[in-house]
Amino acid sequence: MLSRHPSAVDVETVVADFRRRGWARLGRVASAETLEELRARADDIMLGRVDGARLFFQRDSESGRYEDLVFGRGWEGPSLSYRKIEKLETDPVFRAWLGNPLFERVARAVVGDAVSVYRATLFTKSAEGGTVLPWHQDGGSFWGLDRDPELQIWTALDDAPEEAGCVEVVEGSHARGLATPLGGTIPADVAGREGAEERRLPVDARAGEALLIHNMLWHRSGRNTTGAPRRAFTVSYIPASTRCTRRRRAPREFLRVF
Ligand SMILES: O=C(O)CCC(=O)C(=O)O
Known part of the structure; x- marks a missing residue:
């Protein structure tokens, strides 16, 4: 599944980076065959060619506005216009990817020896543009x-340059904890006060690349203007x-x- 041997990755340095900045690049890790398999599975799920009864779906808005x-x-x-599909830990193809030995090394280094999955989710931006995802934790x-x-751990299934609606972050924002007790979307006045727009860092990614994203990091993604799909699979690992x-x-x- 992996394009690199898990022991060839300097996990300690990646994790140190993640702790300091709130995000880190793990590098291009998915093999070409695995990428093909994950992309085909994403399409099969969205087009109803496999049983999606256990999955959670949410379609794009008509306007692209959140x-x-x-x-x-x-x-x-x-439809290929689902923005979010959850519960993919129940799907054999995505389940196999989220359990790969490199992610295991990372998860054990951050979370500890015993690791579960809170959610395993596809975020897709269709070729038609998808939906904006605002600043959130x-x-x-x-x-x-x-x-x-x-x-x-977020894996790009397609290239995700800035114009495809790559992930954008406010580096270091994880260190201050939750912006609101409820979590989720950062209220506009809080984002404004903290200068999120000015501090925004686009994190472009190539297909097969994986990123570590701290749950407390302020992050968001915009619309896709490339005319090609931008799909990514993200997994939340918890003790x-x-x-x-x-x-x-x-x-x-x-x-x-x-
Ligand atoms: O891929 C995206 O657009 C959003 C990713 C995200 O919010 C996450 O991984 O938590």
Whole structure:
């Protein structure tokens, strides 16, 4: 699956970078065959060619604006315009990728010996442009956990230059913790006060490249103007001892991967 032997990667340096800046490049790690397989699987899932009953789907908004997204509809028929597909830890192809031995080294170095997955998600920007994703953090009470998670590993399935809506970050922003107790989208006044727009750093990526993204890092992505799809797969790794704190429904159990 990997284009490099896991022991050839200087994980300690990558993790030190991640801790300091809130993000880090792991390099081009997916082999050409794996990339093909992941891309084909993404299309098969979106086009309904495989059973997606256990997955969570959300379509792009008509306008490409985040504010215009419609929630709660799930699968809306075959389309390449789904912006987000979750629960991919239940899909054999994505499950195999998220459990690769290099990600295992990274996850154990950051999270500890026993590792579970909080979420495994495809973020896609279709050839038609996709939807803007505003500044946000991936944690807070919205996530319903007994502690804030830290590590996400993001894999580009396609080239993601700036014009394709690459990930953008506010470097170092993870160090200040949550912007709001709820987590998720950063309110516009808070983003303005912190100068997020001026501090924005576009993190372009090549197909097969993986990034480490701290859950507390302010990050976002824009529309895709390339006319070609920009798909990425992101996985949130948490200590296996993490507990779900939600009360209204049965607490979630997280898949143990390492
Ligand atoms: O790929 C994207 O556009 C967003 C990625 C993201 O927000 C994440 O990995 O947490």
